[in-house]
Amino acid sequence: MDSELIARLRRDLPEGRVLTDPAVTAGYAHDEAEWAPHGSPAAVVRPRTAEEVQHVVRACLDHGVPVVTRGAGTGLSGGANAMDGAVVLSTEAMNAIKDIDPLERLAVVEPGVVNDDLRTACAGHGLWYPPDPASAPWSTIGGNVATNAGGLCCVKYGVTRDYVLGLQFVTGTGELVRVGRRTAKGVAGYDLTGLLVGSEGTLGVITEVTLRLRPRRAPEHTVAGHFASVLDAGRAVTAVAAAGVTPSALELIDRYCLEAVDAWKQMGLSTEADVVLLGRTDAPGRAGDEEAETMRRCFEEAGATWAARSTDPQEADALFEARRLAYPALERLGPVLTEDVCVPKSAVPEMLGRIHAIAERHGTLIANIAHAGDGNLHPLLITPPGDEPARVRAQAAFHDIIAEALALGGTVTGEHGVGLLKRDGLRAEVGPEVMALNRAVKDALDPRGLLNPGKVLGPRAPLGTRY
Template sequence: MLIDDLRRELPADRLVEDQDVASGYLHDEAEWAPHGKPVAVVRPRTAEEIQAVVRACVRHGVPLVPRGAGTGLSGGANAVDGGVVLSTEQLSAIREINPLERLAVVEPGVVNDDLRAACAEHGLWYPPDPASAPWSTIGGNVATNAGGLCCVKYGVTRDYVLGLQVVTGTGELVRLGRRTAKGVAGYDLAGLMVGSEGTLGVITEVTVRLRPLRDPEHTVAGYFSSVVDAGRAVSAVAAAGLTPSALELIDRHCLAAVDQWKNMGLAVDADVVLLGRTDAPGAAGEREAAAMLECFEQAGASWAARSTDQEEADALFAARRLAYPALERLGPVLTEDVCVPKAAVPEMLARIEAAATRHDTLIANIAHAGDGNLHPLLITPPGDDDARVRAQRAFHEIIADAIDLGGTVTGEHGVGLLKRDGLAGELAEPVLDLHRAVKAALDPHGILNPGKVIP
């Protein structure tokens, strides 16, 4: 039996026997994404132990679901019936920070913010910063190609992954990618793994590119009477040729929820707040902040100003990061993650408002607005099945609208379970066939996170 094999192959404490403990590994944070009942939950501590688990699953034909911190929002880490959940949380070592080469080598269970803090001690910075950075792990960030607030200027996780160590679907432990600044030998298999959501291999080590620490940022805040007006300001910033280090949208619903939870004194006289930052050095930063302020004002801000209070500015950005957990306290939250061209941001926000009205659903809005990545949060009262059905209809309508405007069904959360139909709507059938061919080549036994991503 598989369980007997795992007991033989692994130290005794790697297999989770307590069902109450195991129940915490059944699903991620995606509301209403289905999950199954696994036969085992394992928490290995080495790459070799992960390899042993994969090989045991291959021998017994048992599905394997890799899992990081479980902060995902698409159901990508949800357990499947009769399978094994493999948590990488115990592989949490930062093995190397190399200031000369500007890289770090980490195990997949390293928490994003912990890596950033360790790099700062060397005058270096790891840019990808999802809102879940205080809890999410690098392995999960790589698996979903996570983004964050800084991505408008600095890119997403894929832009920082140099190399990976991975256990393949056949149980081989291999190294992909490189440590050098340049390298084009062979196919970019490391890049292929980024964003594959555990369907092509299990990540056991990550080598990431680092940047020097940034100059202090200048913050610009603007209040708007509607999300559409705020969207026009976003388009104006892009049209002005500005590349802010962050450009975030947060609406009144989100601010009120955060304030109610954390008592941060965030009550503002606006329906929407737009937060812009620039980290350009010296006089260039002053000019960019002034130009951003002008864009806000010309787009119809009821109030806009450069922040002279760093504590106040940091509080507003902290509220942006806390918006999702704050709203969760009000009831189930179905989270969208569509991304559209920057020019289409105003129209997409208008369509989200229309969907909220049409389906009688409360939709709060947060967004990495500067790169067109919008996160409508569909909130329903606990136990209200009719509201749930309406919210799910709005969810699918928003996906269709994003595709219609030349966008994508997911900017950073991944496809998982919730967006599989959306992916089928976004990609042509021949392209989906390419996905299936890659999956078959790298996971010939079909054990790695089956049923996720590819429709």
């Protein structure tokens, strides 16, 4: 690291913003992606204003040092991983909710605002922010925007991109700009706001987000089904879609996940089923009752060993809490390599069957949780700590799952992003012509290639290369 850069950052920014102690910066070196490579940042900067972010980016441009933007570090693709000598720009201190406008139904927030904190603040105004990743208690809006996060509600209400009206960000040339709008409609110019959502910090450093809100919704009806196999549960998912029901959530949890949650939290959930399917509907009045009954019937007709509507709200909430706890519970057993492929709803049963075959072929334990209602599957590949052959087998299984998802007309990532782990998968999915278009966009917004280099598209190739 250029000592002159460190001196400049300390001079331009208030005291305490720049951290260089290796014992501290090591905690900012990577996200939660298992086995994604990372280096050691030379400095971590924690700005509090957009202007301070601009100072950091301009200083790094002048010294040719990469900038890796980081939110809460809950990502699962290596998208926030540092490389040796980089500056990690942490947005954790930019955590103000600047405005909640009940009339226009929008919120203006800084990127470090935690998802659940925003949802709580909105509830106080009778409003609701739908995107709800399982990491909502910890992940930040900036990180959610960077990966276009989804969650349990997205089967009905869409993903983060559907709620981002506008952004303020610092470009790869150090300019502080605004894109988007605060109005309900607007088609002026290209959709640069949508372009930034999901770009994983490779096109700009987000400093403010304007979000669309919805009115608070009606109470949900919950339906639970027990199944003897993931294939039967997958058939139930297809049946619900075929019946014309759009649930507000439709989640799958297998026995491995339930047992892990029980071992951790003693919730008593893993004694009665190999797979649990959880459905919810928030349709108001009689429509909600009818949709809940249709889901229950679909579960039974698909082979559920038991299916019923929940009459106890606390019991229903506990089931969905178990779904959110599944990943951290499994992490307690050993390293977990997390997938998030997405396939057409009609292909869910087939994809679950192929995942089972991949697990057997590679001798790898694969637990399954899923946003099953929209085909977004999260196979969790679990290995014993320190078992190198198991790691190699798990990584091979990881790539096979990607290949099978693509073969079924799916995508390599539904919500976690490409980061480092899925760059090869992205190339296989979109092909060389589209990769070249992506690279052209990157070069236009970040001509020096210093914003989160190597992520998503991979290292910059020589001029004229076909991707």
